[in-house]
Amino acid sequence: MDAIVKSFPPRPEADAEQATKHYLDKPVTDRPSREEAEAAVRTLLRWAGDDPEREGLKETPERVVKSYQELFSGYDRSPVEELGRTFEEVAGYDDMVLVKDISFHSHCEHHMVPIIGKAHVAYLPKGKVVGLSKIARAVDIYARRLQTQEAMTAQIATAIQDVLKPRGVAVMIEAEHMCMSMRGIQKQGSTTLTSTFTGVFKEKPEEQVRFVTMVRDSRNG
Structure with missing residues (x-):
């Protein structure tokens, strides 16, 4: 459909x-530290109803922050620079x-x-x-x-x-x-x-x- x-x-x-x-x-914004970002992920895990300290989730905040760097890498790149040549x-x-x-x-x-x-x-x-x-x-x-x-x-x-x-x-x-x-x-x-x-x-x-x-x-x- x-x-x-x-x-x-x-x-x-x-x-x-x-x-x-x-x-x-490139958009300009004040970013929190990596530690603050990982703490935010832990808060969301708790809000979702899980325990961020259990074995399967201990490294999840670090992984999420790392993946966000890739998924939202467009904020660090300029289309003007790419198209300029x-x-x-x-x-x-x-x-x-x-x-x-x-x-x-x-x-x-x-x-x-x-x-x-x-x-x-x-x-x-x-x-x-x-x-x-x-x-x-x-x-x-x-x-x-x-x-x-x-x-x-x-x-x-x-x-x-x-x-x-x-x-x-x-x-x-x-x-x-x-x-x-x-x-x-x-x-x-x-x-x-x-x-x-x-x-x-x-x-x-x-x-x-x-x-x-x-x-x-x-x-x-």
Whole structure:
């Protein structure tokens, strides 16, 4: 069962610029010490009803903190740095560049449970291109932060548009949210689809159709 979320309308430019500026570079926050983080995990274990001192849980706080460093490593990385190295020797190529089926794991900012999905990202070059792996890394950076799917979709598009300045960007994300599958309504297998477009993709619906067709046709071929 697919739950479809259509492209969301843009906000006023001033609001959008303020809202996305934070996501273009590394967010800055005062972090507690590792010891404080491990103590917080022990508190949660007790709150859940278990004994953090029993054999199976003694090292759990240390393991959880270590895993969080990996799962939320996007806070220590900058998409601007990843996308900043471009190549101008493109032999005149100016048609769509599509990187599809970029697998990612993220976490819902409301319940801190997993979001598992794939991103499809395309742009129309304007005199320069970026390494294909950089697109995937930009997706990974935003995925490894607390997220909503809608925000992540917009952040990827904004970063690529602002850094590469192409003629347009298209981003589509398909994902399953464990906050729907594991808790609450508990609807396993339900997926959410979000998309957003900038530049030529936004101005010309036929380019949106071409993008979606390329994503779907290459998958079914």
